[in-house]
Amino acid sequence: MSRKISFKQAVNEAIAQETGRDETVIVMGEDNVGGMGSDGERDAWGGVLGVTKGLYGKFGDRVMDTPISESAFIGAAIGAAACGLRPVVELMFVDFMGVCFDQIFNQAAKFRYMFGGKAVTPVVVRTMIGAGFRAAAQHSQCLYSLFTHIPGLKCVVPSSPYDAKGLLIQSIRDNDPVIFFEHKLLYGLESEVPEESYAIPLGEANIVREGDDVTIVAIARMVHVAQQAAEDLASEGIQVEIIDPRTTSPLDEDTILESVTNTGRLVIVDESHPRCNVATDIAALVAQKAFGDLKAPVEIVSGPHVPVPFSDALEDLYIPSSEKVKYATKEVLEYAK
Amino acid sequence: MSRIYPVTMPKWGLSMQEGKVNRWLAKVGDSLEAGSTVVEVESDKIAGVIEASSGGVLRRRVAKEDDVLPVGALLALISDVEVAESEIDAFLAEFQSRFVPGTAERSEMTAGPETVTIKGRKITYLRRGDRGDVVLLIHGFAGDKNSWLFNHEVLAEANMVYALDLPGHGQSDKTIDDPSLNGFAQRILGFAEALNIGQLHLVGHSFGGAVSLSTALLEPDRVKSVTLISSLALGKEIDAAYVRGLARTNSRKELKALAARLFADEGLVTRQLVEDLLRFKRLDGVQAALESILSEFLDGDQQRLVLREKIAGLGKPIRVIWGEKDHIIPASHASLPGADVHILPNAGHMAHMEAANEVNRLLRF
Numbered sequence: 001m002s003r004k005i006s007f008k009q010a011v012n013e014a015i016a017q018e019t020g021r022d023e024t025v026i027v028m029g030e031d032n033v034g035g036m037g038s039d040g041e042r043d044a045w046g047g048v049l050g051v052t053k054g055l056y057g058k059f060g061d062r063v064m065d066t067p068i069s070e071s072a073f074i075g076a077a078i079g080a081a082a083c084g085l086r087p088v089v090e091l092m093f094v095d096f097m098g099v100c101f102d103q104i105f106n107q108a109a110k111f112r113y114m115f116g117g118k119a120v121t122p123v124v125v126r127t128m129i130g131a132g133f134r135a136a137a138q139h140s141q142c143l144y145s146l147f148t149h150i151p152g153l154k155c156v157v158p159s160s161p162y163d164a165k166g167l168l169i170q171s172i173r174d175n176d177p178v179i180f181f182e183h184k185l186l187y188g189l190e191s192e193v194p195e196e197s198y199a200i201p202l203g204e205a206n207i208v209r210e211g212d213d214v215t216i217v218a219i220a221r222m223v224h225v226a227q228q229a230a231e232d233l234a235s236e237g238i239q240v241e242i243i244d245p246r247t248t249s250p251l252d253e254d255t256i257l258e259s260v261t262n263t264g265r266l267v268i269v270d271e272s273h274p275r276c277n278v279a280t281d282i283a284a285l286v287a288q289k290a291f292g293d294l295k296a297p298v299e300i301v302s303g304p305h306v307p308v309p310f311s312d313a314l315e316d317l318y319i320p321s322s323e324k325v326k327y328a329t330k331e332v333l334e335y336a337k
Numbered sequence: 338m339s340r341i342y343p344v345t346m347p348k349w350g351l352s353m354q355e356g357k358v359n360r361w362l363a364k365v366g367d368s369l370e371a372g373s374t375v376v377e378v379e380s381d382k383i384a385g386v387i388e389a390s391s392g393g394v395l396r397r398r399v400a401k402e403d404d405v406l407p408v409g410a411l412l413a414l415i416s417d418v419e420v421a422e423s424e425i426d427a428f429l430a431e432f433q434s435r436f437v438p439g440t441a442e443r444s445e446m447t448a449g450p451e452t453v454t455i456k457g458r459k460i461t462y463l464r465r466g467d468r469g470d471v472v473l474l475i476h477g478f479a480g481d482k483n484s485w486l487f488n489h490e491v492l493a494e495a496n497m498v499y500a501l502d503l504p505g506h507g508q509s510d511k512t513i514d515d516p517s518l519n520g521f522a523q524r525i526l527g528f529a530e531a532l533n534i535g536q537l538h539l540v541g542h543s544f545g546g547a548v549s550l551s552t553a554l555l556e557p558d559r560v561k562s563v564t565l566i567s568s569l570a571l572g573k574e575i576d577a578a579y580v581r582g583l584a585r586t587n588s589r590k591e592l593k594a595l596a597a598r599l600f601a602d603e604g605l606v607t608r609q610l611v612e613d614l615l616r617f618k619r620l621d622g623v624q625a626a627l628e629s630i631l632s633e634f635l636d637g638d639q640q641r642l643v644l645r646e647k648i649a650g651l652g653k654p655i656r657v658i659w660g661e662k663d664h665i666i667p668a669s670h671a672s673l674p675g676a677d678v679h680i681l682p683n684a685g686h687m688a689h690m691e692a693a694n695e696v697n698r699l700l701r702f
Contacts, residue, residue, distance in 0.1 A: 162616075166619060194508075194616070194620060196511070196620050196621060196622075197620070197621040198616070198619040198620045198621060199619060199621070200619060201587065204588075204589065207589070207608060209608075210608050
């Protein structure tokens with residue numbers, strides 16, 4: 001049996017194995033090494049929550065500290081990628097990404113198209129998402145929907161340590177820019193992860209649980225919220241199928257549509273802000289391509305259209321819960337035309 | 338008390354901690370013989386049927402259908418007909434008061450896989466049992482040591498039983514230095530040498546059957562008997578599309594459809610079984626390993642190597658077991674002069690899983 005490691009260790013192991021396998025891989029980010037003036041391994045922080053800790057000791061100069069200037073170092077990583085390296089760059093919180101939208105949206109995402117397919121940009125931008133960390137409005141968002149909107153970017157939203165390792169390895173090997181979203185509340189989660197390297201293709205959903213009554217599509221940490229709901233519902237005789245898209249771009253439309261064709265009922269659980277998010281996109285997909293199979297309107301479980309609150313009580317209310325997922329599931333089950 | 342026989346939740350494979358009671362196959366009051374079917378149980382990987390270990394009357398069905406119970410939990414009680422109701426009640430009460438879920442987890446049944454390095458390559462294996470002759474279980478193409486989950490523990494009651502991951506498979510190294518049957522046979526002999534195993538019985542499934550035969554041909558003195566389950570190398574026909582698909586696809590949907598062809602009853606293919614196969618196929622090096630083996634044993638749409646003629650001169654006991662509904666290699670290949678041949682009517686290519694109880698009864702050494 002495989003050993004169990006945490007989500008955080010799985011991310012670290014993926015970077016370490018790819019950096020070891022391919023000498024064009026470099027690692028960049030704030031406090032990746034230990035900050036200005038540190039002597040490396042001894043003082044290494046490994047990024048704000050220690051995900052890259054230990055890499056400097058293994059790979060030396062290929063693991064770099066960057067200044068607190070996201071627009072500069074994300075631009076540098078994208079430039080390095082265009083010139084033949086494979087940078088894995090960490091941008092602490094996705095909430096800070098706004099200052100480098102031009103580099104990501106207008107440069108990295110466009111190179112392949114604007115240079116007639118002759119340029120590739122194999123960069124991976126790792127960043128943290130998610131509420132529940134008591135870190136208030138500017139450190140808690142799930143902004144993957146923004147990046148999913150942009151053609152030319154690939155967006156990865158892993159929900160388990162096994163997926164995190166395999167998807168990150170594939171992201172590093174991929175020739176397109178990949179934004180890799182890590183939910184900070186998942187870092188401590190453990191699961192069985194092979195010690196060997198493996199790659200999970202981008203654009204292949206995982207069927208987390210099989211069932212014939214209702215399809216639940218859930219993203220990142222919401223997969224676990226959906227699983228809790230599914231277990232409770234199973235004790236009431238309701239069989240839920242849970243689909244984890246794993247990547248929002250490309251999106252595995254076929255797996256979602258096949259499941260909805262079978263169940264006729266769909267609930268989507270998406271922690272990102274509710275307007276123009278991945279849930280609304282999937283709802284539109286199903287309305288367009290599987291309308292005839294639907295037995296009830298699609299339900300979406302997302303937070304309210306407000307910034308993530310700082311108050312503990314309000315933050316807990318903001319995040320989609322298994323209770324809300326159960327309620328939505330029963331709504332679609334009990335719907336009468 | 339010795340005439341009361343408890344039927345408990347089995348442990349099929351290292352990861353199984355609990356199982357679900359699917360359906361009862363016997364009623365209270367039924368007269369059972371050893372081998373009569375009692376209840377169907379399902380782990381997260383696969384469903385299987387539990388048989389009575391001794392003859393008697395089914396006295397209690399302790400578990401209910403759909404119950405999810407830990408390994409070792411009491412499912413039913415069978416006894417000789419003359420045992421009094423009060424004795425049955427006393428046995429039941431005592432069993433339940435002493436049963437601690439998870440205790441099976443501390444027994445030797447949970448000792449994990451070990452590794453041995455042969456010519457610089459890591460081979461992973463699992464050992465069960467410590468007496469009797471040594472038996473080595475060799476899995477098929479794209480399989481691993483866990484495909485013996487219904488057989489390994491049972492065979493270990495009378496033998497010292499090893500199941501290994503062939504080069505390129507399971508947790509063994511994915512680099513295959515020599516993908517020919519001879520190369521695999523060399524590795525089997527190297528394995529036996531490394532673990533100080535003298536003579537041994539070989540049990541091979543499918544591609545593992547061909548490896549077993551090649552090993553016996555290479556060093557007959559070391560091999561006491563060969564058991565071939567739905568084996569390769571006994572005829573030309575094979576479902577080439579299946580093996581090529583298995584080697585090449587990484588799509589869940591395609592793998593699920595392929596896995597269904599392994600069984601007579603497609604319902605046995607669970608989400609977890611397909612997931613395990615996918616996880617194996619995603620490992621670096623697996624694709625190349627499988628392709629290299631494939632090019633050795635496949636010639637167009639037929640098997641390249643047929644060892645029928647050579648076996649005749651082997652002079653070793655050979656047992657052949659085949660599922661009649663094998664969609665991968667036809668059961669007609671089972672007819673081998675001089676061999677002990679068994680065709681199992683309700684099984685497909687994975688006879689040792691699908692008809693595990695029958696196969697376990699045949700595997701006596």
